[in-house]
Amino acid sequence: MAAEKLSTDIRREQIVAAALQLMSESSIRRLTITAIARRMGLAPSALYRHFRNRDAMMSAIFEHIRTRLFRNIETVRQESNDAVDRLRGLLDRHIGLIRKEHGIPGIFFSDELWGRQSERRRKMFRIVTGYLAEVEDIVREGQSRGTIRKDLDPAAAARLFFGIVQPAILLWHMSEGSFDIDGHVAATWPVYVEALTGEVRAD
Amino acid sequence: MAAEKLSTDIRREQIVAAALQLMSESSIRRLTITAIARRMGLAPSALYRHFRNRDAMMSAIFEHIRTRLFRNIETVRQESNDAVDRLRGLLDRHIGLIRKEHGIPGIFFSDELWGRQSERRRKMFRIVTGYLAEVEDIVREGQSRGTIRKDLDPAAAARLFFGIVQPAILLWHMSEGSFDIDGHVAATWPVYVEALTGEVRAD
């Protein structure tokens, strides 16, 4: 009972998708070649036709995440010119992304990165700092247009932006989805905006 | 060449210590019975004299972390009466703790918690929410004494408190210790205080 044959490109995407799906259901520890193959209805050995080894698969997964993250930046840049609006849009999109593919945080905080395996770790660090730099740019633009206080360190403001997201995602994840992310955003976003602009902003 | 014999109580502590040490050097994936035993100069089987199984060891590690976290709350409560001072003290102590035992985040975000719908996950969730509740209490006290704005949701303020810490720890970890945590705190703490109190506070 051979499984349907498909081109490598499609298979690669399917493997990444299956991996993310498995991650959201369980832990990275169970993200095994065997599990991915079973999910796809293939034999484990089949995956080696599309990736050199497990490491290459993990790299593809990370690359996928990177793409998704930066796509949000692009979108938000096009949607609005106002810095605060852009940040708000990014917040919503970021949370939406994690909500949809909630295997991401698990991958993000996984052994694959936390260990000494430096190359991979450095790569992910570059992704994070790159993402932060984009947020920082948005803040900086807001400052030059006068919508954001100029006495704020833009890099610090960017990190604080993720200070809104991170606790929420952590709690959401640990509570298995029952934590009220929207409520958190509703309560904290105005505080953040006030810190950014120096005044209360009515939306 | 039998290793020196010691009482179970001491051995248990040593096992937890060795585990944390290993975690800070590497990832949870390498936190194996074998590795812990080797670090202690024991045979793997010896550890089973002190813990029923690997799971029991992990529980002991989590318990250790819990103790350390809540000890900081106690200390800070005794050090000062002012809510903002208490929060600042907790921030410093929390960061100090992670700096000293930087295996903690790795354990915190490990497979042991992120995967299953396990008892362990629920336990850790309780620890986190308990810790947050303590911070929330401090905020609430500050509100009733008039040092913190009353229109702030104390729970949200508590989560934002960790919004200062979490990005810093993540970056510090990913950068392998080169990220400037103190600089981050210096840049973000005044912003947080201003949001809490409604005014600039000179320290």
Place this chain on the structure above:
DNA sequence: GATTAATGTGAAAGAGAATTCACATCTGGA
């Protein structure tokens, strides 16, 4: 329709881990 390269399969090798167990050795108390 035949050829060929790509894709899939099952078995098996090899590695590493948790756990158990019979046996050895140490320590503290009678």
Place this chain on the structure above:
DNA sequence: TCCAGATGTGAATTCTCTTTCACATTAATC
């Protein structure tokens, strides 16, 4: 001193996972 129980050991068992390989099947191209 000697015994009993606590602690440690090494070997064996049982997993699970990654990876390789010879062989099978499919799809595309001529």
